[in-house]
Amino acid sequence: MDLLLFFLAESWHVFRQAAPFLLFGFFIAGLLKALVPADLLVRHFGGRGVVSVLKGALLGAPLPLCSCGVLPAAMGLRRQGAGPGATTAFMIATPETGVDSLAVTYAMIDPLMTVLRPVSAVLTATVAGLAANLLPERYIPAIAPIAEAEAAGCATGCCSGGCDAPAHAGSASPLGMSARLRGGLGHAFGEMLSDVGLWLVVGVFAAGAISAFVPPAFFLDALGGEFTSMLAMLVVGVPMYVCASSSTPIAASLLLKGLSPGAALVFLLVGPATNATTITVMARTFGTVLTGVYVGAIVVCSLVFGYLANRIYTALGLDIHAVLGVVTEALPAWLELASSALLLLLIARALLHSRHGHAACAHEPRPADLAAPGGLR
Known part of the structure; x- marks a missing residue:
């Protein structure tokens, strides 16, 4: 019972630290959704040039989507003419970093890691995109039709766009600024939060478990080698589903x-x-070859940037273990508590809304059913 209470206390401490910065990150994400035109990404992703790859990496970096949440977006981009390199860069930069995860990184780790993380993500995405552009056309299959792409994306269980998302995607009716802001913030604290909210809670409990049950200096004793510890993180991280925000408290605890x-x-x-x-x-x-380039670039680049990160911390004489959580401790307790309560309510609301949306989708006739002989009228 004492261990259980200690585990819950550590988990609550992690959540309190992250909550104010998560709310700020989702707020910025809502502003991006409201102010950045929906067709901007598609217009700049075409072709196989270096510029399109850089655009894919830079424009994807601030968007807070998880790795499976970005799949439907990437499929749509590819289907509308985006090159394989730009699509690959977008698929890597988008889940690896985002405004929400950077805010939590600053809060729970330190400012230097807050800089190294997006820079490494953009460079990794650029390397992968350039490698994808070098592949012959025969290794890059044509993208599936939109109905199949949407089904593939939603089969992961991570997307919660709702039944009417496709219907509104092509809407060209202009909206006022206030309506766009309401829509953007509603998307950030609704669909986006439902995508990552549950996994964020899982990440918080994982961080609490590490804090409560892993012995102090475990990685210095058991995995003291530099490359040994990095390889261990590869083995854990590649098959594991964790979004950028929920990975941060886990990394801080480690x-x-x-x-x-x-x-x-x-x-x-x-x-x-x-x-x-x-x-x-x-x-x-996207084909096994392009998938191999995707995974291979992430593995190789993460090891390279991990090695460089250790050299940078050593050269600057910084001890990351001495500054963990210093930024968050400056926040008043009432702000942490209020943010935690608000974030819990928003996560619960988003998850309930997502569940009702999926239930409504299950009872809504598909266009193919309506068009079929003898279908509904």
């Missing part, structure tokens, strides 16, 4: 147990961008 900053960066890059479901759907939709 750092407190002696994990090196480079190994933590490996987990922060690999965990959000890969998981068994994403790899399976990618192989079926």
Whole structure:
């Protein structure tokens, strides 16, 4: 019972630290959704040039989508003419970082990791995109029709766009600024939060378990080697599903147990961008060769940037273990408590709304059913 209470107390402490910055991150995400035109990404992703790859990486970096949540978006981009390199770069940069995860990284780790994380994500996405552009056309299958692509994306269980998402996607009616802001914030604290909210809670409990049950300096004793610890993070991170926000408290807890900053960066890059479901759907939709380039670039680049991160911390004389959580401790307790309560309510609301939306979808006739002979009228 004492261990259980200690585990719950550690989990609550992690959640309190992250809540104010998560709310801020989702607020910024809502502004991006409201202010960035929906067709902007598609217009700039065409072709196989270096510029389109850089655009895919840079424009995808601030968007807070998980690795399977980004699949339907990437399929839509590819179907509308985006090149394989730009699509690959977008698929890597988007889940590896985002405004919400950067806010939590600053809160729970330190400012230097807050810079290294997006820079490494963008460079990894660029390397993967350029490698994808070098593939011959015969290794890049044509994208599936939109109905099949949507089914493949939603088969992962991570998308919660709702029944009427496709119907509104092509709407060209202009909206006022207030309506766009309401829509953007509603999307951030609704659909987006329902995508990552449950996994965020799972990540918080995982971080609490690490804090409560893993012995101090475990990684210094058991995985003291630099590359040994980074390889261990690869083995854990590649098949595991964890979004960018929920991976941050886990990485912070691992750092407190002696994990090196480079190994933590490996987990922060690999965990959000890969998981068994994403790899399976990618192989079926984009082909096994392009999927191999995707996974291979993430693995190699994460090891390289993890090694460089350790060198940077050493050269600057910084001890990441000494500054963990310093930023958050400056926040008043009432703000942490109020943010935690508000975030819990928003997560519960988003998950309930998502469940009702899926139930309504299950009873709504599909267009194919309506068009079939003898179908509904």
